[in-house]
Amino acid sequence: MRTAQHLQSMAIQAAMAQPKDLPKFWRASTTPDQKLDAQLIHWDLIDRFTSGTAGRADLWDWMETGFTYSQLMRLLAEDGTEFTPEAMAAIADQLNTYEAIAQRHARTGRVGFNATELLTARAAASVFDSLIEMDRYGVAEKAAIWSTEQMVHVRRKMLAEACAI
Known part of the structure; x- marks a missing residue:
């Protein structure tokens, strides 16, 4: 199965292949297979x-996927899509679990959820399924590029904290 990192790498390559100055209505949307x-x-x-x-790689992929979808939601909202408070909360709640899960992994070497985190991850995944269906005008590609950049910062921070210990 393809990892989130692999799919985002493909999105970056596709975004680089498209001229940046194309009007949004001419940009390609996510294909049904990609969705x-x-x-x-x-x-x-x-x-x-x-x-x-x-x-560890799954932990990074999971976090990057969440960043991608949170950015996708933000970009869709900027383009006029309205979201329910529950959908927005599901995404925010998942983002708020990342630090605790990463710290647990650093302490124990184990990647996993507690009961509350599992419920949060499932709720967010349901929202993610809806968000990817809404993609238009290459917005998901933009979100993937942004999240890839964010993960560079997260990894640097985690490495610096690990070296400080």
């Missing part, structure tokens, strides 16, 4: 977390 892959990826990551088979 299905995206939907399967985050559910697969949740399954890995709950089965105990997730590793």
Whole structure:
């Protein structure tokens, strides 16, 4: 199965292939196959977390996926899409779990959820499924590029904290 990092790498390549000055209405949307892959990826990551088979790379992919979808929601909202407070809360709640889960991994070497985090991840994944269906005008690609950049900063921060210990 493709990882979130691989899909985002493909999105970056596709974005680089498109001229930046194209009007948004001419930019390609996510294909049905890409949408299905995206939907399967985050559910697969949740399954890995709950089965105990997730590793560090899965943790990074899961976080990057959440950043991508939070940015996708923000970009869609800027373009006029309205979201329910529950959908916005599901995304925010997941983003708020990242630090605790990353710290737990640093302490124990294990990647997983507690009960509350699992419920949060499932709620966010349901919202993610809807968000990817709403993609238009290459917005998901923009979100993927942004989240890739954010993960560079997160990894640097985690590395600096690990070296300080």
